[in-house]
């Protein structure tokens with residue numbers, strides 16, 4: 039190669055010409071076929087020592103367009119038109135479907151270069167390689183090319199159908215996601231269903247029927263965490279995380295943008311209102327929910343409970359991860375509510391209740407500062423979720439008399455993972471008890487910091503404490519949560 043540089047540049051420029059966008063398909067076929075053939079012939083002598091070019095040399099012999107030759111070594115059809123079409127389409131989302139790797143012609147051209155090397159290794163060696171791989175990877179290997187399929191046989195795919203290999207079957211099928219924009223993987227059935235609202239998928243309240251595909255098992259109970267509780271009456275189905283992350287990875291045809299998940303809603307049975315936003319960072323979907331409610335000062339314990347817990351299931355009204363009962367989350371909310379001062383009272387107002395006048399009551403500071411216990415940002419040690427509790431002075435548009443009131447604001451940030459499986463990773467950790475260690479995994483920069491940085495908001499530097507510093511896990515049996 040080195041002894042013949044002018045020819046090398048000539049091949050490069052000819053290939054570049056062949057790959058340029060063409061004015062018509064007819065011209066593309068004619069020109070590219072000629073170019074490649076010429077290039078192959080001209081390179082023939084200089085590339086003798088390079089094993090993968092042997093197929094090009096075979097093809098350089100004169101042949102007819104309508105009869106693609108068959109490689110004597112691998113038994114594959116060799117078609118220049120398909121080769122050039124395949125190369126020319128790379129990198130464009132619009133044409134992904136047409137050059138999908140499920141297309142056998144594309145499969146041929148993509149794998150031809152490596153096929154000879156694959157074929158040169160013995161069956162014993164390939165079986166040895168497979169013995170070190172999980173079943174899902176063996177199935178993917180057998181799916182990679184015809185040569186590998188013949189070498190490895192269909193056993194890997196048959197093995198995936200055994201009930202104990204369900205997880206590997208899911209892994210293998212999810213790896214085909216990039217080929218199936220019109221379908222969505224169902225973790226109940228371990229199969230792909232056709233999207234019935236393609237591109238129109240919208241997040242709705244849990245009570246609303248909103249199937250994204252027709253699944254025969256949709257109404258059956260399942261142990262798989264397919265929904266994440268956000269607030270009373272509102273959940274996030276895992277299918278929406280799938281859709282958003284697929285669109286992010288493969289293009290808009292595969293799902294929906296993260297912005298389309300953002301919502302504002304008001305709780306029906308309480309004063310709480312919520313606002314959700316989503317953002318993708320480093321291949322993970324991040325969630326932020328800001329929940330707030332007006333709060334009276336000096337509430338007794340029963341009043342605090344009435345404000346914080348849903349009457350329906352005694353979960354918090356605001357958004358929380360599955361580990362909210364352990365640790366300090368609820369205590370800190372009650373602590374923050376305890377810092378709300380009594381409203382300002384003029385002398386006339388004070389005299390109505392008695393003769394004493396308290397001068398401090400005339401000048402109450404509307405800005406409430408919280409204490410060292412309830413002010414710091416907290417991170418759940420068992421999942422990638424962070425919390426911030428604030429007391430803010432906010433306008434109540436529905437109250438003509440007392441327009442400005444104190445309110446409690448609980449913000450939750452969570453990492454929902456990469457959307458490939460609800461049975462592992464961040465999504466699973468947020469919903470279940472796992473051995474996930476958030477302080478070891480997330481590191482110094484918090485999810486909250488990453489999320490707010492995208493809109494240019496810098497969260498004031500403060501300590502990130504553990505939500506459960508004692509690390510006592512009692513769940514519902516604990517004494518702290520109510």
Ligand SMILES: [Zn+2]
Pocket residue numbers: 224225226227228231252253254255
């Ligand atoms: Zn299904």
Ligand SMILES: [Zn+2]
Pocket residue numbers: 373374377408409410411412413
């Ligand atoms: Zn406090």
Ligand SMILES: [Zn+2]
Pocket residue numbers: 359360361362418419420421422423468
């Ligand atoms: Zn948690």
